[in-house]
Amino acid sequence: MLAKVPVDLRRCQILGLVGTAFLAAGGETAGALPVRELLTPASPGAALGLVGAYFGVVLLIAAWLLLGRLVRGADKKPSTRELMAVLIIWSAPLLLAPPLFSRDVYSYLAQGAMADAHMDVYSQGPALLGGPLADEVAPMWQNTAAPYGPVFLGVASVLAKASREELPAGLLGMRLVALLGVALMAAALPRLARHSGADPAAALWLGALNPLVLLHLVAGAHNDAVMLGLLGLGLVAALGRWPILGAVLVTLAALVKAPAALGLAAIVVLRIRAGDHPAKAVLKATASAAVTTVVATAVAGTGYGWIGALNTPVSSGNWALTSLLGRATEALLERLGSDLAPLAVPAWHAFGVVTAVVVIGYIWLRLRPRPVYALGLSLATVAALGPAIRPWYALWGLFLIAAAAPSASVRHRVAAVTGVLALATLPSGGPADAGQLVLAVSGGVLALVVLVQALQTAQAPATGHTA
Numbered sequence: 001m002l003a004k005v006p007v008d009l010r011r012c013q014i015l016g017l018v019g020t021a022f023l024a025a026g027g028e029t030a031g032a033l034p035v036r037e038l039l040t041p042a043s044p045g046a047a048l049g050l051v052g053a054y055f056g057v058v059l060l061i062a063a064w065l066l067l068g069r070l071v072r073g074a075d076k077k078p079s080t081r082e083l084m085a086v087l088i089i090w091s092a093p094l095l096l097a098p099p100l101f102s103r104d105v106y107s108y109l110a111q112g113a114m115a116d117a118h119m120d121v122y123s124q125g126p127a128l129l130g131g132p133l134a135d136e137v138a139p140m141w142q143n144t145a146a147p148y149g150p151v152f153l154g155v156a157s158v159l160a161k162a163s164r165e166e167l168p169a170g171l172l173g174m175r176l177v178a179l180l181g182v183a184l185m186a187a188a189l190p191r192l193a194r195h196s197g198a199d200p201a202a203a204l205w206l207g208a209l210n211p212l213v214l215l216h217l218v219a220g221a222h223n224d225a226v227m228l229g230l231l232g233l234g235l236v237a238a239l240g241r242w243p244i245l246g247a248v249l250v251t252l253a254a255l256v257k258a259p260a261a262l263g264l265a266a267i268v269v270l271r272i273r274a275g276d277h278p279a280k281a282v283l284k285a286t287a288s289a290a291v292t293t294v295v296a297t298a299v300a301g302t303g304y305g306w307i308g309a310l311n312t313p314v315s316s317g318n319w320a321l322t323s324l325l326g327r328a329t330e331a332l333l334e335r336l337g338s339d340l341a342p343l344a345v346p347a348w349h350a351f352g353v354v355t356a357v358v359v360i361g362y363i364w365l366r367l368r369p370r371p372v373y374a375l376g377l378s379l380a381t382v383a384a385l386g387p388a389i390r391p392w393y394a395l396w397g398l399f400l401i402a403a404a405a406p407s408a409s410v411r412h413r414v415a416a417v418t419g420v421l422a423l424a425t426l427p428s429g430g431p432a433d434a435g436q437l438v439l440a441v442s443g444g445v446l447a448l449v450v451l452v453q454a455l456q457t458a459q460a461p462a463t464g465h466t467a
Contacts, residue, residue, distance in 0.1 A: 007070050009078050009086070016063030016090040020214065022056030023427075024097035025049075026443075027219070031098040032105075032429045034167060035135055041428075047439055053100075053427040054443030055450075060090070061211050061419055062451055068415065071205045072408070080190050083204045087186060090209070091179065091218050099171060100219035102390070102429040106136035108223065109163075109170045111146045112156025115302055121146040121153060122305025133165055145309045149255035152223050154300035171221070178221040182213060184229025189403050191236045196372050196404035206411055207402030211422040216392035220429075224392055227256040228399050231263050235372060235400075238267045243274075243281075247288035254289075255296050258310055259382050259396055264289055265364065266371040273369075320389040322352035349387040356385040376400030391421040 029039055030049030039046040067086065070078060078086075099105045110126035110133045119128060125143035126134040134142070146153060155177060163169035186208040190200035207213075217225040230253035238246030247267050253260035264285050271281035297304060326345030333341035360378045367374035380397025383389060398414055405411045426432050426440065 007066050007073070008076075009067075009070060009082060012063050012067040012070060013086055013089050015066065016060055016086065017093070019056045019059030019061075019063055020090050021093040022052050022059065023100070023215075023219065024056075024093040026051070026053030026056060027097045027100045027427050030427045031100045032103045032427070033098050041433065041436055050427065050436060050439045051443035051446070054423075054440045055447045056443075057211070057215065057422060058444045058447035059451070060214065061422055062447070063090075064205075064209060064211055065415070065419075067209065068205055071199075071201050077201060080200050080204055083201060083209060084186060087182075087204075087209055090214055091182075094214065094219045095175065095179075096172070097219060099221060100427050100429075101216055101425045102220045102222065102392075103136070103138045104429075105171060105174050105221040106133070107138070107141055107146075108148075108152075108156050108174055108221075109160060109165075109167070110134050110137050111148070111153060112158075112160035112170075113165050114146075115153045115157035115300070116160045118301070120305060121302065122309040131165075132167065133160075133170075136167070146306075147309050148223065148257060149306050150297045150300035150302040151252050151255035152226060152257070153302050153306075154296070155226070157300070175218070175221045178217055178223070178225040181223075181225030181227070181229035182208065182217050184233050185213075185225070185399060188229070188232030188236050189399075191239070192232065192372055192400070192403035195239050196370065198404055198406075202411060203403045203405075205402075206405075206414060206418075207399050210395070210398065210402075210418055212392060212395055212398070212418055215422060215425075216390075217395070220392065222392050223256055224395060227253045227260050228395065229253075230256065231260045232399065232403075234263060235266060235270075235375075238270045243267065243271050243276075244284060244288050246270075247285045248292045251289040251292040252296065255293065255306075259379055261289075262360070262375060262378050262382070265378075266375040269364075269368055269371040269374075273371075318388050320352075320387055322348040322385060322387055352385040352387065356381050359385070370404060370406075372400055373404035373406065376402075376404060391424050394418070394421055 026049040028049060029045040030053050041047075070076070071083075094100075107126065110129055111121050113133050114121045114124070114126065114129050117129070122145050125141065125145060126137045127142040159170055159173040159177070163173055186204060189203045189207045193200040193203035216222055230249050234246045234249030234253060236246075237243070237249060247264060250260060250263035250267055253263065267285050268281045271284065272278050276284075323345065326348035329348065330341045330344035333344055359381045363374050363377050363381070367377070376397045376399070378397070379400065380394070383393040383396050394417065398418070401410065401414055405414070423444070426436060432440070
């Protein structure tokens with residue numbers, strides 16, 4: 001259907017803007033709202049909001065796919081500056097929208113308040129804080145230690161203090177931090193693409209204008225935006241004349257979320273390719289990372305408990321591959337009456353980690369001349385084989401794959417995965433029941449009907465028919 005739609009940049013801008021506007025409006029009743037504003041899923045307001053939100057998501061995906069056609073076209077391809085403007089336009093309605101697709105931002109604020117109060121966030125959960133902020137955290141995470149590094153907790157602490165723990169100000173602050181991360185991602189992508197021999201416009205389309213970025217990094221205000229922004233900026237610095245700065249920035253990214261530490265391997269490879277002796281490149285990267293870690297941890301004042309907190313437990317219903325296999329194996333062993341049943345999930349998680357290490361090693365052996373692409377595939381492997389997965393985890397690898405994809409077919413496959421994952425989570429961030437699934441599908445079908453009508457209207461002058 002979309003293949004027949006006449007494409008121009010303005011049409012893409014408007015369609016995506018309408019999509020994010022409907023998403024923001026639907027989120028007012030169906031989003032991850034503060035507990036005092038939550039509606040029951042069966043209430044008319046929540047039902048209408050869910051339909052509107054999914055209506056907007058499907059329109060946004062359609063606008064993104066149409067924009068991709070324009071980016072791939074031979075004539076009138078949009079410039080990177082024009083694509084940056086599209087990103088701003090599409091993001092605008094989400095700036096003041098309630099949190100969407102996850103309640104993690106409430107955990108961020110509560111953990112920031114704990115750090116500001118000099119509580120040990122790496123041994124205690126938000127329940128220790130108590131009060132309005134802690135009440136917003138999902139029950140399953142109330143007694144869970146923070147899995148984030150000192151850099152992010154330092155930022156969260158500053159926001160908690162600046163907002164005086166007032167929820168609206170804190171949420172806006174977290175979203176602005178996420179937007180800054182997305183801006184850094186968008187700034188890094190064209191530079192990384194040029195280094196990798198890829199099309200900068202295509203990289204920006206796939207890596208920054210991606211619906212997952214808008215839905216989860218902007219609307220969801222996830223700290224993955226900060227991690228990826230610092231990671232991209234660090235790689236850009238390493239490509240230039242600032243390898244030590246690059247290692248510092250990549251380390252800061254890892255001190256937001258640990259997977260970014262793989263970026264140090266790319267820094268080392270880039271420096272070796274630039275003429276550094278391997279031992280010298282490793283020593284520089286290691287020393288820069290160590291100093292940065294010590295200084296950042298001292299400034300944040302959180303201590304080194306984040307190292308142990310990397311083992312923070314995942315939710316029991318997690319749908320990561322190793323978790324699914326672990327639960328299936330556990331159920332089978334229980335039916336067989338085996339005492340090994342409780343070990344099934346940990347065993348599969350361990351197997352996933354070992355497999356990821358092997359796969360990442362193979363990736364770097366094969367793709368060492370292409371470190372940005374190798375890093376993207378490595379981060380995708382960590383997300384796929386780790387003990388926990390969320391739709392926005394796909395962005396870890398997607399961001400760099402977008403910058404260094406060797407062919408259009410790779411980008412097409414990544415785009416297909418994006419479309420599926422963009423529809424995988426309810427705006428409330430909670431599990432879906434049958435009624436909510438019906439409402440979500442209804443919203444998406446309604447959007448498709450509108451798109452068909454728009455197609456017929458757009459084609460009418462060309463075929464000689466009147467509307």
